[in-house]
Amino acid sequence: MRDAVIVEAVRSPIGRRAGGLGEVHPADLSAALLNALSERSGIDPALVDDVIWGCVAQVGEQAGNIARYAVLSAGWPESVPGTTVDRQCGSSQQALHFAAAAVMSGQCDVAVAGGVESMSRIPMGSARRAGPGAPASDKLLERYDGVEFSQGIGAEILAKRYDLSRSWLDEYSLASHQRAAEAVDGGRFVEEIASIETPDGSVVSVDEGIRRSSSMEKLAALKTVFDPNGRITAGNASQISDGSAAVLVMTSERARSLGLAPLARIHTATVVADDPVAMLAGPAPATAKALKLAGLGLDDIGTFEVNEAFASVVGAWLKETGARRELVNPDGGAIAMGHPLGGSGARLATTLLHRMRADGIRYGLQTMCEAGGMANATIFENLDPGAKH
Numbered sequence: 001m002r003d004a005v006i007v008e009a010v011r012s013p014i015g016r017r018a019g020g021l022g023e024v025h026p027a028d029l030s031a032a033l034l035n036a037l038s039e040r041s042g043i044d045p046a047l048v049d050d051v052i053w054g055c056v057a058q059v060g061e062q063a064g065n066i067a068r069y070a071v072l073s074a075g076w077p078e079s080v081p082g083t084t085v086d087r088q089c090g091s092s093q094q095a096l097h098f099a100a101a102a103v104m105s106g107q108c109d110v111a112v113a114g115g116v117e118s119m120s121r122i123p124m125g126s127a128r129r130a131g132p133g134a135p136a137s138d139k140l141l142e143r144y145d146g147v148e149f150s151q152g153i154g155a156e157i158l159a160k161r162y163d164l165s166r167s168w169l170d171e172y173s174l175a176s177h178q179r180a181a182e183a184v185d186g187g188r189f190v191e192e193i194a195s196i197e198t199p200d201g202s203v204v205s206v207d208e209g210i211r212r213s214s215s216m217e218k219l220a221a222l223k224t225v226f227d228p229n230g231r232i233t234a235g236n237a238s239q240i241s242d243g244s245a246a247v248l249v250m251t252s253e254r255a256r257s258l259g260l261a262p263l264a265r266i267h268t269a270t271v272v273a274d275d276p277v278a279m280l281a282g283p284a285p286a287t288a289k290a291l292k293l294a295g296l297g298l299d300d301i302g303t304f305e306v307n308e309a310f311a312s313v314v315g316a317w318l319k320e321t322g323a324r325r326e327l328v329n330p331d332g333g334a335i336a337m338g339h340p341l342g343g344s345g346a347r348l349a350t351t352l353l354h355r356m357r358a359d360g361i362r363y364g365l366q367t368m369c370e371a372g373g374m375a376n377a378t379i380f381e382n383l384d385p386g387a388k389h
């Protein structure tokens with residue numbers, strides 16, 4: 001039976017809003033990652049059967065199937081197709097699932113999956129404001145008693161449901177910054193990052209969102225954003241960011257023929273849907289479903305990436321799964337580094353895969369919440385015979 005392996009994974013640095021990547025067109029940012037993928041793997045772009053790219057705000061510079069524009073901007077052959085996926089924050093993780101399915105089914109021998117979001121140039125919510133009306137129809141609102149569909153409100157619901165105090169959320173967020181800073185200082189991101197040259201000739205090579213001077217006192221001073229009596233602040237939520245990431249997928253047989261050593265096999269991929277009002281509770285059932293499909297237990301997984309859309313998302317997931325906190329986002333997450341929506345799924349995969357290789361971890365799992373109450377989960381297997389849990 002055909003399998004799907006990842007032979008290369010690379011990401012851009014994550015730029016702060018209006019930061020170092022703010023002047024880079026998202027098609028050009030995507031193109032830079034495509035070329036980094038090609039250069040690092042040595043693969044001829046003409047061999048790529050499809051580029052499957054995640055993007056959430058598909059308007060303006062991100063409209064018109066940005067995957068195709070990225071291929072052309074990269075200078076790749078016109079014969080390489082591209083398509084763009086929207087599963088909200090999980091768009092590029094879903095792109096990876098689609099690429100794996102295409103490879104395993106024989107529709108593709110070689111596929112690229114990834115994604116991009118330039119939140120400096122295309123502000124969050126731009127797609128919703130692009131035309132008349134709202135995504136939620138009258139019938140949909142009637143079904144849910146006219147409730148507001150808000151990720152921020154969903155984060156507050158999770159904080160209350162799982163009794164996650166403001167101090168716990170802030171402490172978790174501070175730890176995210178500290179872990180990310182330690183990862184940078186320890187060179188853990190060097191192998192996974194491709195530097196990006198900007199239009200003015202400067203080069204961005206490190207993540208810009210990490211706050212080394214953060215403290216519990218500073219986080220406690222921030223006002224809540226969605227509920228005056230709530231617990232969610234800008235400090236315990238993910239940052240608005242710019243970024244892109246890409247992974248190269250093919251069968252293990254194809255990899256051998258090209259002389260490429262896989263980073264990992266895509267062992268299991270799944271998606272679930274949950275309550276769209278609480279919205280962000282999906283990662284736990286997605287994790288449970290992935291483990292069941294894989295025939296694995298939680299203790300078989302040596303490292304996790306759970307997207308830090310809000311600290312309460314990770315807190316809820318920890319309480320539901322009982323996972324060991326030290327194994328979850330050990331190099332920090334979106335609270336410290338940023339969350340470039342359509343690119344985050346592939347960014348998580350890139351960080352996870354490089355950690356698995358560096359630390360000799362056999363199984364890794366990533367999951368993330370998505371607007372509308374959905375969540376993807378992916379389990380990767382390190383094929384190195386010496387890999388451990």
